[in-house]
Amino acid sequence: MPLSDVQCRNAKSREKAWKLTDGEGLCLFVKPNGSKLWRQDYAFAGKRKTASFGPYPEVSLAKARALREELKAAIREGRDPTAKLEDTRPTFEKIGREWFATNVTRWKTGYSAALWKRVERDILTKLGAKPVEDITPLQVLEALREVEKRDAIYTARRLHQMTSQIFKFAVVHGHTRFNPAADLHVALKPVPKEKHRSALKVDELPDFFVKLKHTPMEESTRLALKAVAHVFVRTDEIRFSTWSEFDFDKDVWTIAAPRMKMKRDFKVPLSRQAKAIFQQLQKLANGSEWVLPGPRTGQPVSANTLLFSLYRAGYHSRATVHGFRSTFSTIANESELWDRDAIEHQLAHAPDDAIRAAYDRGERWQTRVKMMQWYSDLLEHYEQTGLRNDLSDLLW
Numbered sequence: 001m002p003l004s005d006v007q008c009r010n011a012k013s014r015e016k017a018w019k020l021t022d023g024e025g026l027c028l029f030v031k032p033n034g035s036k037l038w039r040q041d042y043a044f045a046g047k048r049k050t051a052s053f054g055p056y057p058e059v060s061l062a063k064a065r066a067l068r069e070e071l072k073a074a075i076r077e078g079r080d081p082t083a084k085l086e087d088t089r090p091t092f093e094k095i096g097r098e099w100f101a102t103n104v105t106r107w108k109t110g111y112s113a114a115l116w117k118r119v120e121r122d123i124l125t126k127l128g129a130k131p132v133e134d135i136t137p138l139q140v141l142e143a144l145r146e147v148e149k150r151d152a153i154y155t156a157r158r159l160h161q162m163t164s165q166i167f168k169f170a171v172v173h174g175h176t177r178f179n180p181a182a183d184l185h186v187a188l189k190p191v192p193k194e195k196h197r198s199a200l201k202v203d204e205l206p207d208f209f210v211k212l213k214h215t216p217m218e219e220s221t222r223l224a225l226k227a228v229a230h231v232f233v234r235t236d237e238i239r240f241s242t243w244s245e246f247d248f249d250k251d252v253w254t255i256a257a258p259r260m261k262m263k264r265d266f267k268v269p270l271s272r273q274a275k276a277i278f279q280q281l282q283k284l285a286n287g288s289e290w291v292l293p294g295p296r297t298g299q300p301v302s303a304n305t306l307l308f309s310l311y312r313a314g315y316h317s318r319a320t321v322h323g324f325r326s327t328f329s330t331i332a333n334e335s336e337l338w339d340r341d342a343i344e345h346q347l348a349h350a351p352d353d354a355i356r357a358a359y360d361r362g363e364r365w366q367t368r369v370k371m372m373q374w375y376s377d378l379l380e381h382y383e384q385t386g387l388r389n390d391l392s393d394l395l396w
Contacts, residue, residue: 003028005061011036026068028056033093034125038064040071044080051082055129090175092135092166093128099169114335115162118155122147123163132167133176140181144188153189154202154334160184198315199323202331208319209383215313220284223277224292225306225321230274230376232324232347235307239300241291243282251275251369266348269369271376328375337374342367 003022011020013034019027025041038053053059053067074081100116126143127135140163147156160181167179191201200208212225228238237259246253253268260266270278278291285293292301306321325347332343342364 003061008036008056008061022061022065024068024072026064028064033120033128035093035128037129038067040064040068042071042075042081044075049080049082089131089133090170091128092130092132093124095132095170095173095175096124096128096166098173099166102169114337118159119162122155122159127163132170135167135180137180137184141184141187144184148189152334152336153191154330155336156188157185157191160188198317198319199326199330200315200319201327205327205379206382206385208313208315209379211313211315215309217309217312218295220281220292221301221305221309223281223284224301225309227274227277227281228306228321228324229327229379230271230277231268231372232328233268234325235303235321239292239303239306242289243285243291244289246270246278246282246291248275248279253278260348267365268346269365269372271373273376273380274372331378332371332375338371339364339367342371346371 001023003020007020008028011028011030013030013032015032017029017031019029019039021027027039027041029037029039031037036056038056038059040051040053042049042051051071053064056064059067071081096119100119104116123143126146127139130139140160144156144160144163147159164179164181164184167176167181170176171179208229209226212222215222224238231238231253233255237255240259241253241255245255248270251270253270255266255268257264257266281291285291288298290298290300292305293299294301310316310319310321329343329347332338333340345364346368
């Protein structure tokens, strides 16, 4: 049965390449990376051959059928329709994979896989089959515009940086003469201004950990700020926490209902890193029931202790304790690795309606455990590398 344009447009990638057949040797070849290529099987001089008509949707179904008719006409005239020299110029996908293979050892496995997955999905499906030297700035911009349509503004800018790096790689290896992505930042949507409490952006995290390490402050305060970065609870939720709320055997912190905005007990999964930080705080507490006892009163530290320490580290008007919640939310949502409701649950936000409230009673615990470990691994990566202007910071 002949294909329809809807079938071509909706064809999804699979683990292995597969094809949709239109008839008379014409098929749409769907690759695992999502690219779709028109292929035409035919016989000439007793030999089976295959012609390529280019990528879909650049080459439409109607155009592919027209090319099939041209091929058949050439055969009737006794001409091999593919006798001309094939285009052997490297494609953007080929160069992109070479770039990735060259740089992959610079990143941890989880980060590199997520990074390349994003390039494959959002860039290679649009530009991968094109010869790298034929790609225009407008074509790159159109691919990035598709990402912006999902309101993934940060992601679009990260993908722009990665795409530009691939073109730079192509330039230095002599595959093209210029980088068509070089100046596209002026055409991309600006990063939204912070509307609520000041919060760190993803590319500011490495510098934050450096400043946190070297700014003079009580060690318990330093560890508390580090803990909040990992678990992003509200100020009073950590100020008034007691050691009786922690179960280090089960890696969970249960915050008592009176301190929660939602007025119910709230469980925080403790990642490996967060657990170690709190255990360090427990040693510094010297037997106090409070996680953050004041140095003289024995009562919890004041409401401004953590905030003023952030100020001393150089973040006045740039970051707040509460802002770590926004930092997590932005990174987790932009990654598109986690269910939105699981992210909202970990932020202890109320569900939007009663139906979701009923659905959410299970709290998505296992997902939240994995998500919290993923986030702590990311923060640990930034803390250990201290990299800012490096693609490893882009994560995706």
